[in-house]
Amino acid sequence: MSFDVSAIRDEFPILKREIDGNPLVYLDNAATTQKPQCVIDALVDYYTRCNANVHRGAHRLADEATRHFENARDIVKAFLNAPKREEVIWTTGTTEGINIVANGLSALLQPGDEVIATGMDHHANLVTWQQACKTSGATFKTVPVTDDGELDLVAYQALLNERTKFVAIPHVSNALGTINPVKEMTAKAKAVGALVLIDGAQGAAHGWADVQDIGCDFYAFSAHKLYGPMGVGVLWGREAVLADWPVWRTGGEMISTVTLQDATWNVLPYRFEAGTPNVADVIAMGEAIRWFSALDQEAVAAHEKALLAHATKLADEFDGLTVIGRAKNKIGVLSFVMDQGHPADIGFLLDRQGIAVRTGDHCAQPLMARFNVPGTARASFAIYNTLEEVDALFAALKKVRSMLV
Missing domain, CATH: 3.40.640.10 (Type I PLP-dependent aspartate aminotransferase-like (Major domain))
Incomplete structure (x- = not known):
């Protein structure tokens, strides 16, 4: 079972973009995925x-x-x-x-x-x-x-x-x-x-x-x-x-x-x-x-599971961050709130560092009410995301935290 994420990424031209001088880290895949060249x-x-x-x-x-x-x-x-x-x-x-x-x-x-x-x-x-x-x-x-x-x-x-x-x-x-x-x-x-x-x-x-x-x-x-x-x-x-x-x-x-x-x-x-x-x-x-x-679906699933496991581990070690949704069986979605800052503020400050996440109620207002939150910041992973991008997300969140204190 092998999965060459670098080869996959090469098929997606948009992933070569930079945002304000930072490499694009696209973590909004539950909203929409990027398109490989063959689709274009x-x-x-x-x-x-x-x-x-x-x-x-x-x-x-x-x-x-x-x-x-x-x-x-x-x-x-x-x-x-x-x-x-x-x-x-x-x-x-x-x-x-x-x-x-x-x-x-x-x-x-x-x-x-x-x-x-x-x-x-x-x-x-x-x-x-x-x-x-x-x-x-x-x-x-x-x-x-x-x-x-x-x-x-x-x-x-x-x-x-x-x-x-x-x-x-x-x-x-x-x-x-x-x-x-x-x-x-x-x-x-x-x-x-x-x-x-x-x-x-x-x-x-x-x-x-x-x-x-x-x-x-x-x-x-x-x-x-x-x-x-x-x-x-x-x-x-x-x-x-x-x-x-x-x-x-x-x-x-x-x-x-x-x-x-x-x-x-x-x-x-x-x-x-x-x-x-x-x-x-x-x-x-x-x-x-x-x-x-045509992809190796077992390898794809293993890669996405590894991304979520790494993100969850870093989230659990991150002071002031609370993960919303701890189901035993999940896809690569990390929905969270922080003690400092509204989710919209978190998303804005992440964007300035080249990291794209979704914020808000995610068209699920009753669910947000169930957890008594106004909304969440949501990082959602796809097959072209990497462990390094997960690290980049949490490095950026540390900067966000320091700016919102």
């Missing part, structure tokens, strides 16, 4: 060689664009271990994927039905279900979070009953890095007949998105957290569920037949892909997943 090249290649709309053009450029566009669907199918390519739907990202499901759910729920989300959800996987329940009259419930930043599985089991119609679970907490036992939680939901959606915005970037193994009905993720471009993502849905799921947007491509009085919908996946698609970014997303999938 895929975007340029589309626009310089075969820019055309897909599926219906009677010319060579359209044929080539369609072939690359649909090949990306095959790449995603394999990446998710999905049973059928027709279950892969293009979206603008995780948020749109969740909203497609929530829109349909609001039309299917009845008063007395119950929907369960969690207390660690990103707002995109929380507010959507709140609104679906308000629209339908269903009851909204949430799984509490323990002091360690894990989901309370005993409380979750107690919430499940014959009225539970839908369960939404984050694969990984974006704010804490907690890896949730989604396979176990899905099985428990299925035992009472509920549908299950997994918010995979953070999970997919670590290669764990095997939808058949998880057993869920929906899985949503964004390309830009997986070394791909922004503005594009995937909603996977089980064919038996998607085939009759209410459509969200209408327009071109999702139509089968149209009269002046009525219309019928196209087959999967196109019935959920209204309008001109984001062809270039879909193709580039396919290239990003192809690139990522």
